[in-house]
Amino acid sequence: xxxxxxxxxxxxxxxxxxxxxxxxxxxxxxxxxxxxxxxxxxxxxxxxxxxxxxxxxxxxxxxxxxxxxxxxxxxxxxxxxxxxxxxxxxxxxxxxxxxxxxxxxxxxxxxxxxxxxxxxxxxxxxxxxxxxxxxxxxxxxxxxxxxxxxxxxxxxxxxxxxxxxxxxxxxxxxxxxxxxxxxxxxxxxxxxxxxxxxxxxxxxxxxxxxxxxxxxxxxxxxxxxxxxxxxxxxxxxxxxxxxxxxxxxxxxxxxxxxxxxxxxxxxxxxxxxxxxxxxxxxxxxxxxxxxxxxxxxxxxxxxxxxxxxxxxxxxx
Amino acid sequence: xxxxxxxxxxxxxxxxxxxxxxxxxxxxxxxxxxxxxxxxxxxxxxxxxxxxxxxxxxxxxxxxxxxxxxxxxxxxxxxxxxxxxxxxxxxxxxxxxxxxxxxxxxxxxxxxxxxxxxxxxxxxxxxxxxxxxxxxxxxxxxxxxxxxxxxxxxxxxxxxxxxxxxxxxxxxxxxxxxxxxxxxxxxxxxxxxxxxxxxxxxxxxxxxxxxxxxxxxxxxxxxxxxxxxxxxxxxxxxxxxxxxxxxxxxxxxxxxxxxxxxxxxxxxxxxxxxxxxxxxxxxxxxxxxxxxxxxxxxxxxxxxxxxxxxxxxxxx
Amino acid sequence: xxxxxxxxxxxxxxxxxxxxxxxxxxxxxxxxxxxxxxxxxxxxxxxxxxxxxxxxxxxxxxxxxxxxxxxxxxxxxxxxxxxxxxxxxxxxxxxxxxxxxxxxxxxxxxxxxxxxxxxxxxxxxxxxxxxxxxxxxxxxxxxxxxxxxxxxxxxxxxxxxxxxxxxxxxxxxxxxxxxxxxxxxxxxxxxxxxxxxxxxxxxxxxxxxxxxxxxxxxxxxxxxxxxxxxxxxxxxxxxxxxxxxxxxxxxxxxxxxxxxxxxxxxxxxxxxxxxxxxxxxxxxxxxxxxxxxxxxxxxxxxxxxxxxxxxxxxxx
Numbered sequence: 001x002x003x004x005x006x007x008x009x010x011x012x013x014x015x016x017x018x019x020x021x022x023x024x025x026x027x028x029x030x031x032x033x034x035x036x037x038x039x040x041x042x043x044x045x046x047x048x049x050x051x052x053x054x055x056x057x058x059x060x061x062x063x064x065x066x067x068x069x070x071x072x073x074x075x076x077x078x079x080x081x082x083x084x085x086x087x088x089x090x091x092x093x094x095x096x097x098x099x100x101x102x103x104x105x106x107x108x109x110x111x112x113x114x115x116x117x118x119x120x121x122x123x124x125x126x127x128x129x130x131x132x133x134x135x136x137x138x139x140x141x142x143x144x145x146x147x148x149x150x151x152x153x154x155x156x157x158x159x160x161x162x163x164x165x166x167x168x169x170x171x172x173x174x175x176x177x178x179x180x181x182x183x184x185x186x187x188x189x190x191x192x193x194x195x196x197x198x199x200x201x202x203x204x205x206x207x208x209x210x211x212x213x214x215x216x217x218x219x220x221x222x223x224x225x226x227x228x229x230x231x232x233x234x235x236x237x238x239x240x241x242x243x244x245x246x247x248x249x250x251x252x253x254x255x256x257x258x259x260x261x262x263x264x265x266x267x268x269x270x271x272x273x274x275x276x277x278x279x280x281x282x283x284x285x286x287x288x289x290x291x292x293x294x295x296x297x298x299x300x301x302x303x304x305x306x307x308x309x310x311x312x313x314x315x316x
Numbered sequence: 317x318x319x320x321x322x323x324x325x326x327x328x329x330x331x332x333x334x335x336x337x338x339x340x341x342x343x344x345x346x347x348x349x350x351x352x353x354x355x356x357x358x359x360x361x362x363x364x365x366x367x368x369x370x371x372x373x374x375x376x377x378x379x380x381x382x383x384x385x386x387x388x389x390x391x392x393x394x395x396x397x398x399x400x401x402x403x404x405x406x407x408x409x410x411x412x413x414x415x416x417x418x419x420x421x422x423x424x425x426x427x428x429x430x431x432x433x434x435x436x437x438x439x440x441x442x443x444x445x446x447x448x449x450x451x452x453x454x455x456x457x458x459x460x461x462x463x464x465x466x467x468x469x470x471x472x473x474x475x476x477x478x479x480x481x482x483x484x485x486x487x488x489x490x491x492x493x494x495x496x497x498x499x500x501x502x503x504x505x506x507x508x509x510x511x512x513x514x515x516x517x518x519x520x521x522x523x524x525x526x527x528x529x530x531x532x533x534x535x536x537x538x539x540x541x542x543x544x545x546x547x548x549x550x551x552x553x554x555x556x557x558x559x560x561x562x563x564x565x566x567x568x569x570x571x572x573x574x575x576x577x578x579x580x581x582x583x584x585x586x587x588x589x590x591x592x593x594x595x596x597x598x599x600x601x602x603x604x605x606x607x608x609x610x611x612x613x614x615x616x617x618x619x620x621x622x623x624x625x626x627x628x629x630x631x632x
Numbered sequence: 633x634x635x636x637x638x639x640x641x642x643x644x645x646x647x648x649x650x651x652x653x654x655x656x657x658x659x660x661x662x663x664x665x666x667x668x669x670x671x672x673x674x675x676x677x678x679x680x681x682x683x684x685x686x687x688x689x690x691x692x693x694x695x696x697x698x699x700x701x702x703x704x705x706x707x708x709x710x711x712x713x714x715x716x717x718x719x720x721x722x723x724x725x726x727x728x729x730x731x732x733x734x735x736x737x738x739x740x741x742x743x744x745x746x747x748x749x750x751x752x753x754x755x756x757x758x759x760x761x762x763x764x765x766x767x768x769x770x771x772x773x774x775x776x777x778x779x780x781x782x783x784x785x786x787x788x789x790x791x792x793x794x795x796x797x798x799x800x801x802x803x804x805x806x807x808x809x810x811x812x813x814x815x816x817x818x819x820x821x822x823x824x825x826x827x828x829x830x831x832x833x834x835x836x837x838x839x840x841x842x843x844x845x846x847x848x849x850x851x852x853x854x855x856x857x858x859x860x861x862x863x864x865x866x867x868x869x870x871x872x873x874x875x876x877x878x879x880x881x882x883x884x885x886x887x888x889x890x891x892x893x894x895x896x897x898x899x900x901x902x903x904x905x906x907x908x909x910x911x912x913x914x915x916x917x918x919x920x921x922x923x924x925x926x927x928x929x930x931x932x933x934x935x936x937x938x939x940x941x942x943x944x945x946x947x948x
Contacts, residue, residue, distance in 0.1 A: 028352055036660055038688055048390040048412065052382060052419045056354055059380050064691050066684060069389060073701060074680040075906050084910040086809045091906030095925065096680065099905065102930035103684045177402045273415065274391050274407030278400040293411065298418035344668055364706040364728065368698060368735045372670055375696050385705060493718045589731065590707050590723030594716040609727065614734035 001310040003131055005124075005140040006148050007190045013155075020156050020299075020306040027060045027305065033312045034063030040104035041067045041141065044077075044111040044126070049273060050141045050149065053300035054108055060305055061312065066104070070096070079125050093129045101134030106311055113144035113181050115245030121145065122210070137311045139304075145210075147183045150272050150296075151191035152303035157296045158197070158232055161268050166198055167231035168265070172223060173203030174280040175250040176237030184272050185238050186213040193217055202226035206248045210241050223254060227263040234270040235280050256281040261290070268292045317626040319447055321440075321456040322464050323506045329471075336472050336615075336622040343376045343621065349628045350379030356420035357383045357457065360393075360427040360442070365589060366457045366465065369616035370424055376621055377628065382420070386412070395441050409445045417450030422627055429460035429497050431561030437461065438526070453627045455620075461526075463499045466588050466612075467507035468619035473612045474513070474548055477584050482514055483547035484581070488539060489519030490596040491566040492553030500588050501554050502529040509533055518542035522564045526557050539570060543579040550586040551596050572597040577606070584608045633942040635763055637756075637772040638780050639822045645787075652788050652931075652938040659692045659937070665944045666695030672736035673699045673773065676709075676743040676758070681905060682773045682781065685932035686740055692937055693944065698736070702728070711757050725761045733766030738943055745776035745813050747877030753777065754842070769943045771936075777842075779815045782904050782928075783823035784935035789928045790829070790864055793900050798830055799863035800897070804855060805835030806912040807882040808869035816904050817870050818845040825849055834858035838880045842873050855886060859895040866902040867912050888913040893922070900924045 001009060010016055023029070039058045043051065051067065058065035070077065077096055078089035085092065100107055109130050113121035121144040130138045140148055158169065169192045171185055185201075190213050192199050199217040201209070208219065220226040227233065235256045240246045255278070261267060269281065269291045277283055286293065317325060326332055339345070355374045359367065367383065374381035386393065393412055394405035401408065416423055425446050429437035437460040446454045456464055474485065485508050487501055501517075506529050508515050515533040517525070524535065536542040543549065551572045556562045571594070577583060585597065585607045593599055602609065633641060642648055655661070671690045675683065683699065690697035702709065709728055710721035717724065732739055741762050745753035753776040762770045772780055790799065801824045803817055817833075822845050824831050831849040833841070840851065852858040859865065867888045872878045887910065893899060901913065901923045909915055918925065 038691070040684065043389070046390055048384075048386070048407070049415055051389065052356065052384065052416065055382055056380075056419050059354070064688075066687055068680075068684065070680070072388065072704065073675070073683065074678055078909075082910075082915060085908035086911055090908065091680070092909050095905050095907065098926045099681055099929040100684065102926055103688050103933065273411050275411065276401035276406070277394075277408050278398075279402055283398060287410075294414045294418055297415040301419065359705070362706055364700075364702070364723070365731055367705065368672065368700065368732065371698055372696075372735050375670070388704065589727050591727065592717035592722065593710075593724050594714075595718055599714065610730045610734055613731040617735065 001307070001314055003138045004148060004307045004311065005127055005138070005143060006146050006187070007151070007194045013194055016306060017156060017159055019309065020302045023305050023309070024302045030309055031060065031062040033309060034058065034061035037063045037105040037312065038103065039063050039065050039106040039108060039308065040100050041065055041108045042100065042110070043069050044071060047110055047141070049297050049300050050110060054141060054304045057301050057305035057308055061308055063308065079129065093126065094133050097130045097133035101136040104136055105315060106139060106308065107134055107136050108139045108141045110141035111143060115179055115181065115239060118244040139307060139311070142183055144181065145183050146187040147272070148187050149300065149303045149307065150184060151187040153296055153299040154188055154234070154270065155191050155195050156299040156303060157270065157292060160295065161292055162231065164231065166196060168198045168200065168229055169232045169234065170226050170230040171201045171234045171236065172226065172256060173207050174235045174237050174254050174256055175252055176276060176279055177250065179239040179245050179247050180237050182209055182238045182241055185209055185236050188234060189214045189217055200226045204249050204251065204254065206240055206242060207238065208242060224260065224263055227260055230264040230267045232270055233261065233264060233267045236271065237280060255279060256285055258282060258284045261285055266290065270296055273297055317623070317630055319454045320464065320623045320627065321443055321454070321459060322462050322503070323467070323510045329510055332622060333472065333475060335625065336618045339621050339625070340618045346625055347376065347378040349625060350374065350377035353379045353421040353628065354419065355379050355381050355422040355424060355624065356416050357381055357424045358416065358426070359385050360387060363426055363457070365613050365616050366426060370457060370620045373617050373621035373624055377624055379624065395445065409442065410449050413446045413449035417452040420452055421631065422455060422624065423450055423452050424455040424457045426457035427459055431495055431497065431555060434560040455623060455627070458499055460497065461499050462503040463588070464503050465616065465619045465623065466500060467503040469612055469615040470504055470550070470586065471507050471511050472615040472619060473586065473608060476611065477608055478547065480547065482512060484514045484516065484545055485548045485550065486542050486546040487517045487550045487552065488542065488572060489523050490551045490553050490570050490572055491568055492592060492595055493566065495555040495561050495563050496553050498525055498554045498557055501525055501552050504550060505530045505533055516542045520565050520567065520570065522556055522558060523554065524558060540576065540579055543576055546580040546583045548586055549577065549580060549583045552587065553596060571595060572601055574598060574600045577601055582606065586612055589613055633939070633946055635770045636780060636939045636943065637759055637770070637775060638778050638819070639783070639826045645826055648938060649788060649791060651941065652934045655937050655941070656934045662941055663692065663694040665941060666690065666693035669695045669737040669944065670735060671695050671697050671738040671740060671940065672732050673697055673740045674732065674742070675701045676703060679742055679773070681929050681932050682742060686773060686936045689933050689937035689940055693940055695940065711761065725758065726765050729762045729765035733768040736768055737947060738771060738940065739766055739768050740771040740773045742773035743775055747811055747813065747871060750876040771939060771943070774815055776813065777815050778819040779904070780819050781932065781935045781939065782816060783819040785928055785931040786820055786902065787823050787827050788931040788935060789902065789924060792927065793924055794863065796863065798828060800830045800832065800861055801864045801866065802858050802862040803833045803866045803868065804858065804888060805839050806867045806869050806886050806888055807884055808908060808911055809882065811871040811877050811879050812869050814841055814870045814873055817841055817868050820866060821846045821849055832858045836881050836883065836886065838872055838874060839870065840874060856892065856895055859892055862896040862899045864902055865893065865896060865899045868903065869912060887911060888917055890914060890916045893917055898922065902928055905929055
C-alpha cells in the first residue's frame, strides 16, 4: 500500500481484517518496523479519536509521531494555484507538502470540507496536493469526502460483534443542529458494501448521498421499515449533498430511540463519535448494553496501525 | 494506588516521600515499568509546570505521554447529564472519558473550577466523571478544589529544606488582580497538616477556606503575628470561599515583603508559580537566597513520577 | 558549544559543516548521545520547519523533545523587570526560564521581534533572559534579530550545490504585504560572509540592514546589476531597519522573475520559507529545477542536529 485515502486502496479487505485482529491481539509485534521512521500527523481541524489513536498506533509500531496542528502552530495555507499571495495566507500548500515530505516518512492529513462548493470539496484538493507534492505516502485522517480509518474500524467492530455471516447493517440519518460533512456516511457505505453486508441507508428525502458511494445499498426513506430486522444501526447526521452543505431538516422524530431499536433484530448501536446525545440518539440507547460506540473507538487504534504497517512494509 | 486526586489517596506519606527521594536520586531506575504504557495528559486549562513535569516524569518511567489540549485540539465537552445537545458542545464527557480510557493506561486531567457555582465546583464533576467513565486510573493535574501533585512537591521541598523535625509552615494569602481558585491552598493545607507540621493560615477576614481542608491548622488574621517564628512562608492568592469566587480585597499591605520576612525564623519563601511579582511577593523576597520556588518546581517531576510509579505498580 | 544564538558561537565553521554532512549521511550515528536528555522547544510564535526539523533532530540524537507553545498552552509572559504585575501577564520570564531550566537539558527558544522599538528588539531580551535565568544551554530557534539554524542550513545547501570554490551569493529584498523582521537577512548575511563567499545585498534605498551584520558584503541598489553573474539568489523580504519596522515599498518590480534569473550565472533560487508566491518570487522561478528551497528546508534537520550534538558533547 502506498497511499490510503479510501477502500479502493485496499487490495484484499479480508486479509487487512486478519492483520488488524493480529495487531489487536499483539500490538507490539511489529515494533521494529517503524524504527527510525517519522510520521507527521497533520490536522487542519479538531480531532480526539483520530489524533490519539493514530499517535498510539504509530508508537505501537515503533514510529515517532509528530502531531502538528497547522492552523494554530504553523501558517495559514493557500491552496489555490497561480494567485498573488498578498492576503492572509502565508504559505502555499505546495511548499508545506514538499517540506513536510522532507521530514516525514508517512504523512497523515485531516482536512474537512468547506461545505460551500461541492465541486471543489469533492475534488479533494488538500489530500490530493499532499499526495502530489509531498513525495511521501499519505494517509487520510478524514478528508472532505471520506473517513476511511473510521470506516475500517467500523468494519472491524462489525466483524467482532456480528452473529451471522451477512448481517443487515443500517446507516440511519439523524438530526443535528449544525451542517456536517458527508465523509463518514460516504465512507461507511463504501466499506460495508465492500465487506459484503446487506446495507440499507435511511434518511429523509433530500439527504441522498453521492450515488457513487452507495451503489449496492438499498435506500429506504421510511426509517422504521429500514430498522426492521437490522443487526447493526449506524447513526449519523450529514448535510445535504443535493442542496450542498444545507440543513434541510432537524426533525427529532428521526432521533434513534429505544422504541425504534425494538424494531431491529436486537441490533447493536454504532456511531463514529463525537455524538450529540438526545439529538442523534437518546441516552437510553447509547447507554444500553447494545451500544458499541466505545468498541469502535478502541478499534481506531488497530485500523490505523494496520494501515501504517502496510505502508511501512511497502517503504522497503 | 488506583486514582490520585488528594492526600487521602496516600496510604503512607512517609513511604511516598522515601520513594520520591529515591527517584530524584536515580530518575531512570524504573524505566522498565512504563514500557508499552501510555499516559494521556489532558488539559482543559493552561499549564507550564504541570505539563512539562508530568511529561518528563512519564518519560523517566518509560511511558509514552500523549499531551492533549482538549479545548483547542478536540471538541467542546458537555458535562451535564440528560440534556439535548443542540448547543455549542459537541461531545459528552461520558464518551470523551470512555474513549480516552480505551487508548490510555493512565489519564491525567487538569480542569479548573468555574468559580460561579460552589456546589457544582466542589462536587468535582469532571475528575469524578473521568474516574467513573474512563475505566482507567485517573491522576489530578489540578482539579476544581485541589492540586495534589503541587502539594506533594511542596512537602518534598519542605523535607529537603527544613532544619527542625516539625517546622512552622505559614500559608499566607496575598493580593492578586484576578479571581483564583482555592485548589492550591486547600490542597497545601491538607498535605502539610498530614505531614505533621505546625500549620498556620493567615488571610483577611472573608477568605476562610472550606474548613474540611484546614482542620488541624491555626487561622490567624494578623499576618505579622502569623509570620513570627515561621520556618516556611507559602504565599498564595485565592478568591473567597464564603462569598464564592469573589475578590473581596486587593490590599497590597498583604504583599510578602522583605520587612515581613524579617519577622520569621529566616524562613524560606515558597510559591507554586506562576507568581505575579510585586503583588504576591516583592522582587526582593523572590530573588533572595531564601526563595525556593524553583526547587518546588523541580520537585514537580518527582511528585508526578512517584505517583505514576505507584499507579503503574498497581496496574497488574 | 554552550549556547547557540549566532555564527559567533561557532568556533570553526568548516568543522561544523563537516559534522553536518556526516549526520546527513548517517542521522542515527549519535543516537546514544541524547539518551535520557530532554530538550524543550519553546515557541512564542508560529513555526513549521523549525518545529518539525528540531523535533526530528532531537529524536535522531535520542533526546526527548518537549514542544511547548507557551502563549497558547502556558501563561502570558512578563519580560519587563521591577513592574507590579497587576495586568494581563501572569508569569515573569525569570521564573519561566528558571523553571524550564529545571526540566530541560537544552532549551530552544523562538521569539520574534515586536518591530516597534528597535533598541528593545536588538537587545534580544527574551533569548538573553533565557540564557541568564534558565541555567541551561539555549539554542535560538529564531530570535528578534537572527535565525541562525536557518542560516546554517542555507550554508550547508550552498556547499552542496555550489560549482565553484567561492560562489557569488546575492541576497535580494523582495516585496511583501506585511512587515517582517530582519532576522533572516541579518543572519544569512553573517553566515555567508563567514563562509567566505562573494556576498552582494540588493534592496531599495531605505532597506539597509544593520551594518554590523553586513560588513564584508557589497550593497547594490540596482537589483539587475546585483544579479549579474550570481550563482545563488536568496530572496527575502524585510521591513526597514532605519525607519524601524516600516514597509517603505511594495514595488512588484522587485519580485524575483524568470527574466531576472536570466541575468545570473544559471543561479539557484533560495528562500527560507514560508514564501508568498508571486510577491517574493514568481511561480515560474520557484517551480523551476533551479529552485532549491526544499533542499534548504531538508537541511534544517541537519543544522539543528549538528548544533544539538555539539551542545550535548559539551554537557559532559
